[in-house]
Amino acid sequence: MRWNKKYLWLLGTCVLLLGLGSLRFISGKTPDQIDFNASIRPILNKKCLSCHGGVKRKGGLSLLFRQEALKAGDSGRPAIVPGKPEASEMVARIRHHDPEERMPLKEEALSQEEIRLIEKWIAQGAEWENHWAYLKPDAGLTPPDIQHSWIRNDIDRFVLVKMKEHGLSPEKEAAKATLLRRLSLDLTGLPPTPEEVQAFVQNEAEDAYEREVDRLLASPHFGERWAALWMDLARYADSQGYQKDRKRNIWPWREWVIQAFNADMPFDQFTVEQLAGDLLPQPSESQLLATAFHRNTMSNDEGGTDDEEFRVTAVIDRVNTTFEVWQGATIGCVQCHSHPYDPFRQKEYYQLYAFFNNTADADRTDEWPTRPFYGLLQQAEIRQIQQELHRLAGQHDTASRARSARLHSRLEAIRPVSVPIMQELPPDSSRTTHIFERGNWLVHGEAVQPGVPKALGPMQPGMPPNRLGLARWLVHPDNPLTARVMVNHFWEQLFGLGIVETLEDFGTQGARPTHPELLDWLAVKWMAEQGWSVKSLLKYLVMSATYRQASTVSPQKLKKDRRNRWLARGPRLRLTAEQIRDQALAVSGLLSPNMYGPSVMPPQPEGTWQVIRNVLRWVPSQGEDRYRRAIYTFWRRSSPYPGMITFDAPSREYCVLRRITTNTPLQALATLNDSVYHEAAQALAGRMWRAGKGEVQQALATGYALATARPPTPEKLQLLMKYYEQILPHYRQHPEDVRALITLPEEPTPELAALTMTAAVLLNLDEVIVKE
Numbered sequence: 001m002r003w004n005k006k007y008l009w010l011l012g013t014c015v016l017l018l019g020l021g022s023l024r025f026i027s028g029k030t031p032d033q034i035d036f037n038a039s040i041r042p043i044l045n046k047k048c049l050s051c052h053g054g055v056k057r058k059g060g061l062s063l064l065f066r067q068e069a070l071k072a073g074d075s076g077r078p079a080i081v082p083g084k085p086e087a088s089e090m091v092a093r094i095r096h097h098d099p100e101e102r103m104p105l106k107e108e109a110l111s112q113e114e115i116r117l118i119e120k121w122i123a124q125g126a127e128w129e130n131h132w133a134y135l136k137p138d139a140g141l142t143p144p145d146i147q148h149s150w151i152r153n154d155i156d157r158f159v160l161v162k163m164k165e166h167g168l169s170p171e172k173e174a175a176k177a178t179l180l181r182r183l184s185l186d187l188t189g190l191p192p193t194p195e196e197v198q199a200f201v202q203n204e205a206e207d208a209y210e211r212e213v214d215r216l217l218a219s220p221h222f223g224e225r226w227a228a229l230w231m232d233l234a235r236y237a238d239s240q241g242y243q244k245d246r247k248r249n250i251w252p253w254r255e256w257v258i259q260a261f262n263a264d265m266p267f268d269q270f271t272v273e274q275l276a277g278d279l280l281p282q283p284s285e286s287q288l289l290a291t292a293f294h295r296n297t298m299s300n301d302e303g304g305t306d307d308e309e310f311r312v313t314a315v316i317d318r319v320n321t322t323f324e325v326w327q328g329a330t331i332g333c334v335q336c337h338s339h340p341y342d343p344f345r346q347k348e349y350y351q352l353y354a355f356f357n358n359t360a361d362a363d364r365t366d367e368w369p370t371r372p373f374y375g376l377l378q379q380a381e382i383r384q385i386q387q388e389l390h391r392l393a394g395q396h397d398t399a400s401r402a403r404s405a406r407l408h409s410r411l412e413a414i415r416p417v418s419v420p421i422m423q424e425l426p427p428d429s430s431r432t433t434h435i436f437e438r439g440n441w442l443v444h445g446e447a448v449q450p451g452v453p454k455a456l457g458p459m460q461p462g463m464p465p466n467r468l469g470l471a472r473w474l475v476h477p478d479n480p481l482t483a484r485v486m487v488n489h490f491w492e493q494l495f496g497l498g499i500v501e502t503l504e505d506f507g508t509q510g511a512r513p514t515h516p517e518l519l520d521w522l523a524v525k526w527m528a529e530q531g532w533s534v535k536s537l538l539k540y541l542v543m544s545a546t547y548r549q550a551s552t553v554s555p556q557k558l559k560k561d562r563r564n565r566w567l568a569r570g571p572r573l574r575l576t577a578e579q580i581r582d583q584a585l586a587v588s589g590l591l592s593p594n595m596y597g598p599s600v601m602p603p604q605p606e607g608t609w610q611v612i613r614n615v616l617r618w619v620p621s622q623g624e625d626r627y628r629r630a631i632y633t634f635w636r637r638s639s640p641y642p643g644m645i646t647f648d649a650p651s652r653e654y655c656v657l658r659r660i661t662t663n664t665p666l667q668a669l670a671t672l673n674d675s676v677y678h679e680a681a682q683a684l685a686g687r688m689w690r691a692g693k694g695e696v697q698q699a700l701a702t703g704y705a706l707a708t709a710r711p712p713t714p715e716k717l718q719l720l721m722k723y724y725e726q727i728l729p730h731y732r733q734h735p736e737d738v739r740a741l742i743t744l745p746e747e748p749t750p751e752l753a754a755l756t757m758t759a760a761v762l763l764n765l766d767e768v769i770v771k772e
Contacts, residue, residue, distance in 0.1 A: 030113070034121040036129045043114050045341050045508055047104050065343060066128035082126040085119040094118065132513075133328070133506040134343070134455050136480045137520035139528070155544040158518035159567050168560060168568035171549040176201045178772055179548060180212060181709035182570070185771050186494055187216040187538065189225030189579050189629075190586050197709050213542055217535045220595060221629075223262035226534070228578050228631045229493060230257050232659070233325045234296050235317075235652045237635045238599045239616070240367075241298030245638040247616055249417045252373045253292035254631070255596050259376070260290075267486060267532040268475035271326065276468035278422050289373055291422035294318045294356070298637070298653060301365040310363040312441045318356045319349070321655040326474045327456070328485040328506035328657075336439030342507040343455040347435060351451035354433035355470045360423040369423040372416035376596045385411050417598075424466065456480060475532070481506060483523035487537065491522075492658070494541055496573035497563060504657040514565050547571075551772045572772050574661055577647035578630035581676060584763050585627050587706045588683035592624035599634040600625040603675040604642055612638045646670045671764050681760040682744045685752055688759065697721060699755060707762045720758060728754040 034040065044063050051058045061073035069090075072078045077089040085091045094110050096102040102109060110118075121127075143154035144161045150170045151157060163169060174182065180200045184192040192200075200212055216222065230236075236254060239245045260270055272280070275294070277287035297314040316335055323329040333339060334349040360369050374382065385407050392404045425431070434444035450465040452458070457478050463469035474482050485506060492498035499519045502510035513519050522537070530536040541547060551572035553564075561568060575583065585591035600621040609618050616636065620626065633641050637653050646667055650656040671677045684703060692699025700720045704712040712720070731738050731750035741756060742748040762768065 030116050030120055034117060034124055036121065036127060037132060039117050040121050041131070041508055043110070043118065047107070047110060047114075049341055051104065064338070064341075066126070069128075070126075080122055080126050083123060085122040088122055091115075091119055091122065130455070131342070131508050132516065133484065133510075134480050136457070136478055137484060137523045139524050141517055141521045141524065143521065150545050152545040152548070153540065153543055154521075155518065155541065156546050158515055158521065159544075159546045162515055162566050163568050166560060166566045166568075168557060168566055170545065171552065171569040173545070173548050174550040174570055174772070175710070177710040178550070179209070182771055183212060183542060184216060185575065185579060185583075186542065187213070187225065188219050188221040189228065189576075189582055190221055190591075191583050192709055194705060194709075197705075209548075210543065213539055217539060220262055222535075223258040223260075224595065224629055224631050226261045227254065227257040228576070229489070230261075231631065231635075232650060232652065232656045233321075234293050235321065235655050236296050237637045237652045239636045239638070240301070241637045241653055242300040243302055243638075244300075244615060245612065245636060246301065248367065248420070249598075250292055250296065250419055251598050252375050252417055252419050253289055253296075255376050256286065256289050256292075258595070258631075261534065264533055264535045267526075267534060269532075271475050271482075272468070272471040275322065275471040275474075276422075276466070279424060279464075279466060279468040285373065288371055288421055289419065292419055294321070294422055295361065295367070295420035299363050299367060301363075305363075307363040309441060311361070314361070314363065315353060315356045315359075317654065319352050322356075322470075322474075323352070324504060324655050324657055326485060327481040328488070328500075328502075328504060328510070329481070330505050330507060330509075335436065339507075341509050344453050347446070347448060348451065348453045350433055350435045350448045352453075352470075354448055354450040355465075355467050357433045358425045358430045358466075360425050361420070367420040370418040370420050373419050374414070374416045375598070378414050378416070382411065382414060422467070477527055483527050484519055487519060487522045487526055489657075490534070490537060491541065494538075494547060494571065495564075495567070496571045497565065502658075570772070572770060574647075574663075574770050576659070577644040577649040580647055580671070580769050581630045581643060583768070584671075584677055584680040587763075588680040588759075589687050590627045590680060590683045591629070592627045594624055594628060597632070600628045600632050601634050602626055602628070602641075603679075608642060609636070609639050643670060643674055643676060668764060671769070672760060677760070677763060679744060681763055682742060682746065682756050684759040684763070685755040686744070686746045689752060689755055696724060696751075696755075700724065700758065703755075703759055703762050707765065707768045720761070723761060724754050724758045727757050 031039065048063050052061045052063045059073045059075065061071075061079055062068040063079070069080050070078055070082070073089070075089055079088060079090040081087040090103075093101065093103040094115055099106075104110075143157040146157050146160055148156075148160055151160065160170070173179070177197050177200075180192050180197055184190060184196075200208060203211075205211075231254070234257075236250070238248060238251065240248050273287050273290035275291075277283055277290040280287055297317045299314065300310045316332075319335075320332045323331045329342070329344070331339070331344055331349065331352075334344050334346055335353075336346070338345045361367070389404060389407050389411075392400050392407075395401075433448050433450075435446050435448060437443040437445045450470070452470070452473055457480065459465075459469055459473045460476060460478070463472050473479060484500075485503075488498045488500050488503060492503060499515050500506060500511055500513045505511075522540075525540075526532060526537050530540075546567050547570070549568075549570035551570040553569050557568055564571070574580075582591060601618050603620050603626070604618060609616065618634075621628075630644065633644070635641065635652060637651055640649065640651050645651070646664075647670075648659045648662055650659065684706065687706070688699040688703040691702040697717065701712055701717055704716065704720065728750060731741075731753040735748075735750070738748045738750055738753040741753050746752060
């Protein structure tokens with residue numbers, strides 16, 4: 001057989017490359033001191049723990065904890081002998097030449113580099129460090145000692161060090177109009193008005209920006225914006241879920257959350273009142289209402305269902321939600337078995353379950369226990385009526401008596417809302433908690449008492465073994481996770497990417513922090529210096545030079561850091577579903593400033609609810625309620641508002657910590673054709689026409705400025721004018737299309753129709769639905 005020279009050359013090249021590859025492993029240098037978390041844990045997680053972890057213990061071996069890894073398995077030989085890799089069964093098995101004996105079995109073998117790391121780690125004593133997130137944040141951390149004219153506060157020192165490590169430098173500060181729009185959307189969820197933009201741009205005072213920050217933090221709309229985030233975490237809905245998905249009156253709790261954010265309730269208090277407000281000494285009405293947080297669980301009143309089964313399901317949801325929200329822990333799998341990768345045992349899951357297992361709710365049709373609450377608007381009306389009655393009390397003329405009677409009738413007509421709340425069972429009726437074998441609620445194992453995972457530190461002396469003790473443990477300074485997790489949430493809302501990208505998972509399988517020292521430093525500062533104040537934390541973040549950077553990016557920067565992990569430019573990300581809708585209504589002038597009250601039903605496509613059980617009817621709200629902020633929209637779990645889920649809002653059947661942003665054609669179709677955006681385009685066109693006073697170019701410039709918070713460039717104005725002039729002849733020739741397009745009470749002229757279509761384009765611009 002003769003070999004073609006070309007193939008001989010190719011074969012030789014391959015052999016050479018393979019040889020060079022082997023040489024790289026042979027000559028590769030391992031670190032002098034092996035870091036378990038950085039070098040060893042990733043190997044164990046990827047190659048070992050699926051068979052020797054929390055779920056399976058093949059060969060009687062678990063590598064989840066050090067004390068278990070040092071024991072002898074079924075072979076009779078210890079997997080790891082600290083200081084002696086040659087005596088360690090683990091090393092023998094990963095180096096074994098027989099595929100039937102080599103570990104991992106029937107999987108790709110460890111690389112030579114990975115084997116050398118494990119051997120050297122064992123030789124150095126096999127130290128088994130705790131995962132970084134399970135260690136208490138270091139209170140002794142200080143910002144890097146670095147000087148630069150760009151730095152505005154200590155956040156920038158941490159960020160600048162990382163930038164330099166990656167060969168990056170800061171971007172210049174964003175233009176004032178752009179910066180104000182970013183700030184306004186971030187703090188209130190609404191764009192600035194033209195008057196606010198003009199005032200800020202013209203204000204040359206040194207503290208002009210800080211004044212804007214303080215103004216927006218004091219806005220009542222601040223609470224609405226940040227409560228919208230909490231609705232996802234709390235799985236808030238106006239319906240019960242499951243197949244019937246009946247209506248639930250829990251909106252007064254939403255008011256409580258908005259009011260708490262506006263009042264800057266310290267986050268530790270915010271936590272305790274929601275998880276255990278009913279267990280506080282002599283709890284107030286507000287503290288009882290706060291506990292509705294955990295009555296947002298779904299309930300099932302279908303015939304034939306087992307009430308105890310769905311009570312158990314609700315308790316499991318409360319355990320999972322509590323640990324996901326406050327601890328960033330993916331703990332749901334632990335109800336069936338110990339965690340595959342993280343140090344949470346199944347017994348510990350049911351110790352957590354025991355904290356929530358003694359509440360009085362039991363998946364009843366009436367959702368008992370409930371308590372009557374007056375909404376904030378009702379309370380205001382009651383106070384107003386009572387003041388007027390007090391004024392009339394001393395007057396006995398006929399008119400005063402008649403007015404007093406009418407006021408009494410109004411007062412009697414105001415009915416409180418029955419809201420489901422948490423209520424503890426009396427001690428003589430308490431339930432015993434058992435481990436559910438393989439997660440089956442019908443198969444009870446060992447009985448357990450309330451307790452917290454060992455890996456996260458013990459409860460402090462004096463903390464009661466109930467929900468109140470658990471809540472206080474979560475916000476105790478020794479808890480390693482709560483402050484980190486929540487600081488990371490707020491950071492992600494401003495910058496688009498968390499310091500830990502996986503908001504929902506701070507465990508060993510989650511992303512490592514990009515700026516671990518900064519995260520710990522902010523967490524400690526928030527607890528110790530800022531007293532858990534959300535407004536103080538947010539102010540500190542937005543006052544940084546890091547936040548104020550322009551979002552423009554060079555090709556070189558984009559190549560080095562496409563996702564802006566190292567923060568060498570300002571944030572640029574699509575607005576949330578709520579912000580896109582609220583912004584369209586705000587710039588058009590339609591947005592209602594009214595706050596609080598029951599959920600409203602803005603227009604949605606006809607028949608949306610007909611595909612599910614039709615026990616509820618969507619009746620479009622009228623008047624100002626049609627144009628309320630998105631947070632007040634009625635939320636039905638089995639069929640959420642289409643305009644929201646199109647832009648990645650969750651159904652809220654379960655807690656969702658991070659919305660994954662998508663980019664689909666359906667989104668453009670929604671903002672072009674949905675009735676809300678169509679009405680907003682009409683109203684914006686009317687606003688533009690009146691501002692332009694018949695001058696089309698001025699009208700277009702006004703519309704662009706309203707939508708983007710900055711004037712258009714001549715090129716963009718020319719493009720808008722060209723589009724307007726292209727479609728105007730059509731409407732002049734087809735008056736019937738004008739009448740079909742203009743549905744708001746405006747005179748249906750061809751000019752207004754063409755301007756409406758142009759306004760729709762403005763509302764769909766990338767720079768409008770994106771925060772720059």
